[in-house]
Amino acid sequence: MVKDPVCGMEIDKEKAVAQQEHEGQTYYFCSVSCRDKFNAAPQDYIQNQAGGGAHKGKGGCCCS
């Protein structure tokens, strides 16, 4: 299962209606309209998923 980064819905990647590659990663979407929203502002959705980007850098104290 993968998560649609726009609406947060969990989907089976085999059944994803739309997909989009961004910076080497493939994202899956429940609908074309979700993909269109992602395309309009991919950073917004990626940052939301990471929880605000507090641990963006590598080699932090608690993230290996």
Ligand SMILES: [Zn+2]
């Ligand atoms: Zn969606």
